[in-house]
Amino acid sequence: MDSQKSSAGIKIAQISSNHGELFGVVGKPRLIHVNIGEDIVSKIMNLSQQGPMKICILSATGGICTIALQESATGGGIATYEGQFAIISLSGSITLSESSRTCDLNAMLSRPDHIVFGGYVAKLTAATPVQVVVSSFIPKKEKPESKRDDDAPKGIQLVDPPAVV
Numbered sequence: 001m002d003s004q005k006s007s008a009g010i011k012i013a014q015i016s017s018n019h020g021e022l023f024g025v026v027g028k029p030r031l032i033h034v035n036i037g038e039d040i041v042s043k044i045m046n047l048s049q050q051g052p053m054k055i056c057i058l059s060a061t062g063g064i065c066t067i068a069l070q071e072s073a074t075g076g077g078i079a080t081y082e083g084q085f086a087i088i089s090l091s092g093s094i095t096l097s098e099s100s101r102t103c104d105l106n107a108m109l110s111r112p113d114h115i116v117f118g119g120y121v122a123k124l125t126a127a128t129p130v131q132v133v134v135s136s137f138i139p140k141k142e143k144p145e146s147k148r149d150d151d152a153p154k155g156i157q158l159v160d161p162p163a164v165v
Contacts, residue, residue, distance in 0.1 A: 027053075027135060027136040027137055027138075028135070029058065029133055029134065029135045030047070030133070030134050030135070030136070031131055031132070031133055032044060032047065032131070032132040032133075032134060033129065033130075033131060034062070034126045034129065034130040034131070034132065035126065035129060036126055036127065036128060036129060037125065037126060038125070038126050039123055039124065039125055039126075040060075040064075040090075040124040040125070040126055040130055040132065041103060041105065041121060041122075041123055041124055043132075044057065044094055044132060044134060045094055045096070045101060045103065047134065047136070052096055052097045052098055052138065053095075053096050053136050053137065053138050054093055054094070054095045054096070054136065054137055054138075055093060055094045055095075055096070055134050055135075055136045056092075056093045056134060056135050056136070056137075057090055057091050057092050057093065057094075057105060057132060057133075057134050058091075058133040058134060058135060059089070059090065059091075059132075059133045060087050060089075060090035060130060060131065060132040060133070061087055061130065061131050062086075062087055062126060062127075062128050062129060062130030062131060063084060063085065063086055063087070063126070063127040063128035063130070064084075064085040064086075064087060064107075064109055064124055064125065064126065064127055064130075065082060065083070065084065065085075065125050065126070065127035066080065066081070066082050066123065066124070066125035067080070067081050067085065067107065067109060067121065067123070067124050067125075068080045068081075068121070068122040068123035068124075069081070069107075069118070069119040069120060069121065069122065070119065070120040070121075070122050071119075071120075078122050080123075081117075083111065083112070084111075084112055084127055085109040085110060085111060085127070086109065086110045087107065087108075087109060087130070088108040088109060088110055088116060088118075089106075089107065089108040089118075090105065090106075090107050090108075090121075090124075090132065091105070091106055092104045092105035092106050092121075093105075103121075104120075105120070105121040106118065106119065106120060106121065107119070107121045107124065
């Protein structure tokens with residue numbers, strides 16, 4: 001961590017971190033505009049035509065006219081609600097690999113009578129123009145696991161456990 005003095009004499013901490021070591025190539029946040037009647041989940045999934053990446057949904061604002069919610073993250077039945085709903089929160093991630101797409105989104109919406117509901121999202125249709133803020137990164141390719149000392153993170157030495165007598 002580096003620090004420097006500003007013109008007011010206050011120390012400012014600058015934390016340097018190489019997120020690329022953990023995540024691979026990290027992209028800039030993007031704003032996705034969704035038009036009335038468009039499916040928000042499909043619009044986010046279509047963000048990448050360039051290959052494998054992970055998209056993290058940071059926030060969203062706008063109105064929804066149709067939402068399909070899954071009973072659980074692993075599947076189950078789907079309940080569809082139609083009406084006018086405001087987005088309170090939209091979060092989660094979408095992983096796009098060369099062979100599959102995985103969608104793990106959670107939405108919290110408000111009805112016109114201010115009752116809040118939500119859950120795992122299967123489909124969201126925009127009732128008003130919707131804006132979604134996302135960030136994306138290309139996952140770092142994992143190395144095969146080995147027990148060589150030079151594969152350990154700096155400052156950590158791998159040792160064999162003591163023998164049981």
